[in-house]
Amino acid sequence: MVKITFITNDNEKVTLEAESGSVMELAVNNNIQGIDGDCGGVCSCATCHVHVDPLFFDKIGEATEIEKDMLELDDNVNEYSRLSCQLQITDDLDGVVLTVAK
Secondary structure (H helix, E strand, C coil), rough: CCCEECCCCCCEEEEEECCEEEEEHHHHHCCCCCCCCCCCCCCCCCCCEEEECCCCHHHHHCHHHHHHHHHHHCCCCCCCEHHHHHEEHHHHHCEEEECCCC
């Protein structure tokens, strides 16, 4: 099982375990505040925007061009921004900390 920690806008830390799927699905299925996934995971909104802890960013890697285009529409983008719908749960994500973007 992969453990993923979310930090909500209220600074609540929630650690969840999963084996597969997307990080957005994990968050939505567990009612993580601030992650809505309005588009269902097809990279056409930014309601699943997270900031990846810099210690883990190299494991996750850069966003695709389509994802970067979508992130440009969000005011809270930084160099560690990713859309959680584009993050597939793999062993590389074990222990990752994601802060929900405002």
